[in-house]
Amino acid sequence: MSVVNLPEHPALEGLEAKWSARWRDQGVHRFRRPAGRDQVFAIDTPPPTVSGSLHVGHVFSYTHTDLVARYQRMRGKAVFYPMGWDDNGLPTERRVQAYYGVRCDPSLPFEPDFQPPDQPDPKRPLAISRANFIALCQQLTAIDERAFEDLFTQLGLSVDWDLLYQTISPEAITVAQRAFLRNLARGEAYLDFAPTLWDVTLQTAVAQAELEDRQTAGAFHRIAFHRPDGSPVLVETTRPELVVSACALIAHPDDPRYQDLFGATVASPLFKVEVPVLAHRAAEMDKGAGIAMCCTFGDLTDVIWWRELALPTRTVIDRSGRFQTETPDWLVDPAPYQALAGKTVFSARQTTVELLRATGELVAEPWAVSRPVKFYEKGDKPLEIVSTRQWYLSNGGRDPDLKAQLLARGRELKWVPAHMAHRFEDWVNGLNGDWLVSRQRFFGVPFPVWYRLDAAGQPDFDHPVVPAEADLPVDPMAQAAPGFEPGQRDRPGGFTADPDVMDTWATSSLTPHLATGWERDPELFELTFPMDLAPQAHDIIRTWLFSRVVRSHLENGCLPWRRAALSGFVVDPDRKKMSKSKGNVVVPTDVLERFGSDAVRWRAAMARPGADSPFDQAQMKVGRRLATKILNLSRFILGLPDNDPAQWSPTVVDQAVDRAMLARLRQVVTQATAAYEAFEYSDALETTEKFFWTFCDDYVELVKERAYGAQGDRAAASARAGLGLALDILLRLFAPTCPFVTEEVWSWWHDGSIHLSAWPQPDEAGPPDGDPGLLDQLSTVLTAVRGAKSQAKASMRAAVAQLELAGPEAVLEALQPVVADLKAVGHIVGPIRWTARPPDTTTGLMVAVVLAEA
RNA sequence: GGGCGCGUAGCUCAGUCGGUCAGAGCGCCUCCCUUACAAGGAGGAGGUCGGCGGUUCGAUCCCGUCCGCGCCCACCA
Numbered sequence: 036m037s038v039v040n041l042p043e044h045p046a047l048e049g050l051e052a053k054w055s056a057r058w059r060d061q062g063v064h065r066f067r068r069p070a071g072r073d074q075v076f077a078i079d080t081p082p083p084t085v086s087g088s089l090h091v092g093h094v095f096s097y098t099h100t101d102l103v104a105r106y107q108r109m110r111g112k113a114v115f116y117p118m119g120w121d122d123n124g125l126p127t128e129r130r131v132q133a134y135y136g137v138r139c140d141p142s143l144p145f146e147p148d149f150q151p152p153d154q155p156d157p158k159r160p161l162a163i164s165r166a167n168f169i170a171l172c173q174q175l176t177a178i179d180e181r182a183f184e185d186l187f188t189q190l191g192l193s194v195d196w197d198l199l200y201q202t203i204s205p206e207a208i209t210v211a212q213r214a215f216l217r218n219l220a221r222g223e224a225y226l227d228f229a230p231t232l233w234d235v236t237l238q239t240a241v242a243q244a245e246l247e248d249r250q251t252a253g254a255f256h257r258i259a260f261h262r263p264d265g266s267p268v269l270v271e272t273t274r275p276e277l278v279v280s281a282c283a284l285i286a287h288p289d290d291p292r293y294q295d296l297f298g299a300t301v302a303s304p305l306f307k308v309e310v311p312v313l314a315h316r317a318a319e320m321d322k323g324a325g326i327a328m329c330c331t332f333g334d335l336t337d338v339i340w341w342r343e344l345a346l347p348t349r350t351v352i353d354r355s356g357r358f359q360t361e362t363p364d365w366l367v368d369p370a371p372y373q374a375l376a377g378k379t380v381f382s383a384r385q386t387t388v389e390l391l392r393a394t395g396e397l398v399a400e401p402w403a404v405s406r407p408v409k410f411y412e413k414g415d416k417p418l419e420i421v422s423t424r425q426w427y428l429s430n431g432g433r434d435p436d437l438k439a440q441l442l443a444r445g446r447e448l449k450w451v452p453a454h455m456a457h458r459f460e461d462w463v464n465g466l467n468g469d470w471l472v473s474r475q476r477f478f479g480v481p482f483p484v485w486y487r488l489d490a491a492g493q494p495d496f497d498h499p500v501v502p503a504e505a506d507l508p509v510d511p512m513a514q515a516a517p518g519f520e521p522g523q524r525d526r527p528g529g530f531t532a533d534p535d536v537m538d539t540w541a542t543s544s545l546t547p548h549l550a551t552g553w554e555r556d557p558e559l560f561e562l563t564f565p566m567d568l569a570p571q572a573h574d575i576i577r578t579w580l581f582s583r584v585v586r587s588h589l590e591n592g593c594l595p596w597r598r599a600a601l602s603g604f605v606v607d608p609d610r611k612k613m614s615k616s617k618g619n620v621v622v623p624t625d626v627l628e629r630f631g632s633d634a635v636r637w638r639a640a641m642a643r644p645g646a647d648s649p650f651d652q653a654q655m656k657v658g659r660r661l662a663t664k665i666l667n668l669s670r671f672i673l674g675l676p677d678n679d680p681a682q683w684s685p686t687v688v689d690q691a692v693d694r695a696m697l698a699r700l701r702q703v704v705t706q707a708t709a710a711y712e713a714f715e716y717s718d719a720l721e722t723t724e725k726f727f728w729t730f731c732d733d734y735v736e737l738v739k740e741r742a743y744g745a746q747g748d749r750a751a752a753s754a755r756a757g758l759g760l761a762l763d764i765l766l767r768l769f770a771p772t773c774p775f776v777t778e779e780v781w782s783w784w785h786d787g788s789i790h791l792s793a794w795p796q797p798d799e800a801g802p803p804d805g806d807p808g809l810l811d812q813l814s815t816v817l818t819a820v821r822g823a824k825s826q827a828k829a830s831m832r833a834a835v836a837q838l839e840l841a842g843p844e845a846v847l848e849a850l851q852p853v854v855a856d857l858k859a860v861g862h863i864v865g866p867i868r869w870t871a872r873p874p875d876t877t878t879g880l881m882v883a884v885v886l887a888e889a
Numbered sequence: 890g891g892g893c894g895c896g897u898a899g900c901u902c903a904g905u906c907g908g909u910c911a912g913a914g915c916g917c918c919u920c921c922c923u924u925a926c927a928a929g930g931a932g933g934a935g936g937u938c939g940g941c942g943g944u945u946c947g948a949u950c951c952c953g954u955c956c957g958c959g960c961c962c963a964c965c966a
Contacts, residue, residue: 574961825921
């Protein structure tokens with residue numbers, strides 16, 4: 036006799052708090068190291084950026100991963116499912132600046148007793164030292180991380196919180212620095228002084244992967260250069276202020292209009308600088324005037340021309356985005372520059388236009404144009420191009436062999452859904468430079484590098500000084516270079532630190548290494564690397580996904596995981612991506628509170644891999660209804676008189692309809708399992724749910740009276756066993772989707788967690804000797820009976836005077852054993868008339884219902 | 890401009906290796922307090938499967954083309 040502990044009033048409320056606490060206390064989701072790699076399922080969980088709040092999109096995509104994790108756990112795998120916080124980098128810095136009203140000034144000294152201002156003044160941020168700033172970053176991320184953990188716990192993510200990591204932890208810094216030192220030693224990381232996309236507000240370099248184009252209003256200006264004979268050459272530009280930086284005019288080699296000019300020089304407006312007119316295939320005849328003003332640097336095309344045509348460097352815009360105060364030495368007429376010195380790009384443009392207008396070299400009034408301009412995806416001013424010294428990491432952008440290898444890795448990877456592989460392929464093919472990994476910021480992983488200073492105090496960038504791996508992590512700004520004394524810092528003959536930090540993607544590209552204990556825990560690494568699954572949203576294929584492939588390829592010569600799963604976005608009802616700036620973000624805590632985690636997870640599970648889905652509150656109610664139904668159904672089955680789970684054996688099930696139901700369930704188990712194996716969690720849920728509702732509506736109704744004992748003990752036992760077996764299996768099929776309600780119900784008669792129970796096997800439903808088709812015939816009959824009553828606006832308890840069934844003999848025969856059940860559920864008091872038809876005349880079952888007079 | 894995905898009931902989406910495939914849920918309408926469930930149940934109405942061609946005995950499903958939508962990439966003279 037099994038003990039059934041049925042609560043008086045089962046409810047969904049409070050299940051999240053109750054069970055997430057118990058799971059944690061009992062270590063239900065803990066990774067226990069098994070003997071072999073094949074018993075592990077390792078997940079490279081995306082570490083969310085800790086700089087604000089999570090939105091519904093996070094809730095959906097993390098749920099998708101959790102569905103797979105829970106399935107694999109029930110399949111008996113030791114699931115390695117860590118969580119990480121991506122808490123270093125610019126997003127955190129910006130949040131700290133806004134939250135506390137501070138800014139980092141590395142020249143200031145550390146203040147041990149520093150307290151942030153009570154009332155932050157966003158307009159006048161308080162300047163604080165680098166160390167104080169970093170302390171505030173850590174303080175705030177700790178607060179945010181607590182909120183994230185609470186939300187994920189409430190959502191029911193089955194991560195092993197003992198495996199939590201942070202990208203700013205000493206361990207993460209060690210991993211990032213170690214990997215970098217190895218890249219450096221192998222020649223994959225290198226310093227280069229080159230034109231760099233630069234955010235003038237944040238004052239840092241930006242990588243290709245972090246660019247975005249924004250349609251921006253501007254104006255074309257037609258301005259005149261001058262031939263030696265004084266006649267004008269007209270160019271059209273949206274950046275007239277860069278006239279001062281003009282290095283050449285460039286037209287297409289085949290352009291008939293400029294053939295006579297190639298090789299000649301022309302004088303620039305205002306400054307009268309002689310610049311050559313050159314031919315280059317990248318010039319487009321039908322763009323603007325067909326002849327371009329090449330400046331250092333207005334855009335990336337300028338960089339190409341500058342490099343390929345060996346043009347001089349005439350940069351005037353400094354790192355803060357202002358025109359340098361010193362007058363450039365290449366100007367023939369330096370006088371006009373006085374009006375530009377020290378100005379921002381924006382006001383220098385206005386001034387230049389005024390100057391050109393005054394000299395008559397602006398030959399037409401500017402006309403408005405909207406064109407795409409490159410921005411840092413997190414910035415709010417157009418990027419400038421300045422020449423700086425930066426660290427680069429090989430990513431195939433300059434090396435065709437490496438590019439080919441990375442493309443091959445992409446093809447080796449299994450993609451869910453498969454078409455996402457194209458995005459990887461396209462991105463890699465489109466790379467045109469190596470990965471710029473240094474950032475001129477503060478809250479990040481410092482480069483473990485110092486430079487010797489010569490007698491004149493100039494750094495030797497060609498021979499960086501690096502620490503031993505055993506000495507990691509290091510902070511070169513705080514620690515002296517190996518072989519030097521602290522007092523030699525920034526002194527001639529001494530050393531200086533590399534002041535930069537790594538791009539946040541440079542550290543997060545190592546999450547597989549960080550999570551699996553690379554060079555820290557060889558046993559763990561052996562068990563979990565390469566990992567099994569890399570889940571992420573489809574927008575970061577070019578960044579996080581690609582960068583991890585690069586790192587793992589370079590360091591380990593393999594993919595970091597076997598499979599990548601891409602989640603879609605949750606979009607607003609207008610199909611627009613949710614974002615804070617659009618004000619269409621839905622706060623997940625409200626939704627979870629209102630509908631319950633199981634309901635929200637159900638909705639997430641209905642979003643297929645890679646597909647965007649619009650947010651719709653009404654859909655949550657459907658999930659809620661499922662959870663409620665599971666609860667009520669369970670209460671009914673377990674509450675049947677004399678129902679003892681110990682008696683739920685297929686051998687007790689001897690009624691045809693019960694066997695038919697189990698036969699259908701057997702198919703469902705097979706299909707759901709196959710779907711999960713293919714990472715198609717939506718299909719698994721849909722299959723299960725379709726069965727579930729028919730089960731509730733038809734089968735349960737049909738056998739209810741019998742289960743109460745209306746047809747004797749033996750028939751009742753068959754019904755109870757059928758119901759019980761189905762419940763036991765269904766709960767487990769639903770467990771990944773609705774972990775809370777299934778666990779609650781499971782606990783009514785089981786000891787251990789459902790999430791550590793075995794995923795159902797088809798054979799649990801007994802031998803495949805039932806006829807699933809019988810259920811369909813029964814549905815037809817039941818629907819007809821209900822329809823008749825509904826049409827007559829009668830109660831479902833209304834009596835049926837006569838039922839006529841017409842159909843193939845085999846069908847009628849199959850229905851014979853179910854007559855008692857049918858009569859009970861349909862309140863059929865009169866006779867049932869059977870009319871046999873030849874099997875080939877009609878395949879369907881015809882039902883005629885005559886209701887008794889009320 | 891290139892790539893990818895998508896256009897099926899008012900909404901969100903399944904589906905068809907071409908022939909009972911025109912489906913589900915939500916919404917809507919009507920009805921029902923039936924002892925698991927009114928935070929429920931039953932029934933019903935709704936679509937020439939984006940347009941136009943083609944292949945075929947037959948196309949929502951295959952091919953071509955056009956229109957529309959979304960995402961990614963390129964496009965700053």
